[in-house]
Amino acid sequence: MLVVGGGLVGLTTALVLRHHGIDVALVEKRATTSPQPKARRFDMRSLEVFREMGLAATVHEAARDLAHHDHMASGRTLAESEQLPLWRPGGGAPMEISPERPCLIAQDVLEPVLRRAAEDTGADVRFRTALTGFEQDADGVLADLHDLAADRRSRVRAAYLVAADGARSPVRAALGIERSGRGAIGDPNVNVYFRADLADVVRGREFNLCQIRHPESPGALASVDGRYRWVFMAPGGEVDRDWPALLRTALGVPAPDLEVLSVLPWQAEMLVADRYSAGRVHLAGDAAHVMPPYAAAGANTGITDAHNLGWKLAAVLSGAATPALLDSYDVERRAADWFAADQSSRRSQSFGGEPDPTLAHPFVLAADGFQYPAGAFAGGPDEGGEVEPVTDFAPVGRVGARVPHRWLDPDRTVSTVDLGGPGWALLVSDDPQRWQRNGLPAHRLDADFLAPGEALLLRPDDVVAWRGTDPAAPAVVLDELLNP
Incomplete structure (x- = not known):
């Protein structure tokens, strides 16, 4: 390869x-x-x-440097900015939808x-x-x-x-x-990557992204390491500007050690x-x-x-x-x-405007909740299977979608997501011995998304490839998927 x-x-x-x-x-x-x-x-x-x-x-x-910088912030300048509360959807925190937390x-x-x-x-x-x-x-x-x-x-x-x-x-x-x-989305922008020790400025108001509303230097400031390294995203495509002066205006502090490392124009597409x-x-x-x-x-x-x-x-x-x-x-x-x-x-x-209720639920993006309409699985949406919602995050093991995360042990160290990869697996609600004819590892689960006598066939990438109650079916389905 x-x-x-x-x-x-x-x-x-x-x-x-x-x-x-x-x-x-x-x-x-x-x-x-x-x-x-x-x-x-x-x-x-x-x-x-x-x-x-x-x-x-x-x-x-x-x-680890950005472990606690998951907030957003906003202000006229960085010095005047306020940390915004974390967005929490109804239904729980990130640890309840995945065995892993997101990472900056x-x-x-x-x-x-x-x-x-x-x-x-x-x-x-x-x-x-x-x-x-x-x-x-x-x-x-x-x-x-x-x-x-x-x-x-x-x-x-x-x-x-x-x-x-x-x-x-x-x-x-x-x-x-x-x-x-x-194609092109919105107006051109410039990313200014710079170094300055701003630890004292942001202490207690740590953030991932801070919106700067100063009329002379609007933009957004992104934390790279939470102390020394930063990226200022400025509107407009003009590269040749007095960036040290504009940055100090946006920061609202003298920042005597400020050093511009690079200036890169970009256009969203x-x-x-x-x-x-x-x-x-x-x-x-x-x-x-x-x-x-x-x-x-x-x-x-x-x-x-x-x-x-x-x-x-x-x-x-x-x-x-x-x-x-x-x-x-x-x-x-x-x-x-x-x-x-x-x-x-x-x-x-719609950035900075009113939320659009027709947009996908954020967890659908963050947890790869998109359901493939067709592909290497049997009984998906294009074959009349149940369709995964988009504006809500409600995974229940539908065919063509990522398996729902559920902890499998009291210490919360093993997840249903861990059962797939690098091989295939069966997730069953009853006696695994009943499913052994398939030559696949069968894992007994007491999970809310499995009906009595039902099983899911899990691909190596954690996508549900089939679900049903016939113990003879998974072997047939697997052969058909691998040899279409």
Whole structure:
């Protein structure tokens, strides 16, 4: 397997493949991981993916600087800002919908964690190595690589190629895959990444994001490490401005040690690739979709792309499934990513206004509550199955959706989400021996979403693939799903 791109999604893809026992090489033309904070909020579902690979605790430890910065704040300046109360929906706190809590961690902190983990698992990670071209045939992909450090060129053959090479993806361009969507959303913006010791200013009013309403320097201030590193998001596309003066105005304090590290213009966009797969090449992350940042969904959907694609590639490469299984990657993830991108776009257009009651419940996004209409499962919505609500978060184990989280032990250490991956599993409400004919691990649950005598077939990515009462059905369904 060859993965192109050493960012969050490429590294997660390599980790998922190694988790399934697949040899993988990853190439990245940059010398190192991202020097920019970029993505900062990783939702519960992303942490569940890391949890499956034994990395959630490591990620939370790396995120300790922002562990208590989950509030929003608002004020004329930072010095005058007030911390806003946490949003709490009816029905409970985040720990009741997932075994993991969301995590604030800057991308330039998380990526090195993932890189080390991928290398530790045996992935062949090659930075300063560029993909310069590729060809594919019925048996695999022939890739041209350029080792930029040694100025050495080589050709490698891989069964499949995963392109996680960013929003301007050269691989997507080479495949001629177009993108559709709303295009540009709103006005241009500028991100000013700067350093200043503001610990005394924010103490007791810690935040994730602070809206600054000063008429001369409006914008939003994001915490990167809660003390020294910050990103100021300013409206307008003009880069050449007196940023130190504007930042001090927005902060409302002298900040004598303030140092501007970078100034990056950006434009929110909503674009989704018209195809996620072309032969033996598959797109993931920003190569497949870009969306406004206001729902913090971009990086999180990319991580879920990797989780979905990884087990399917592993099943095909191990001989457990035919290549036709991979068609479900496009069917499932393009629908899910379009949904997330559309939700992000709608949130950006109503940012700061009255809440839109037709928007998806926030936990539907944060806990990957989107239900695939069709794909590698039996009895989903397109086949007349029960439809998961969107404006409410009410998971009950519907086919095509993530299994509901329920704690399985008094110490609250094992969740239903832990029962899937890297293999398949059965969740049953009665005697597991009755279901053993399927050759799958059967877990007896006293769960509110299982009726007497009922079972759920759980995929390696925690998605419900079938539910019913016939003990002979899961084996038949599994064979049909792996060999469509």
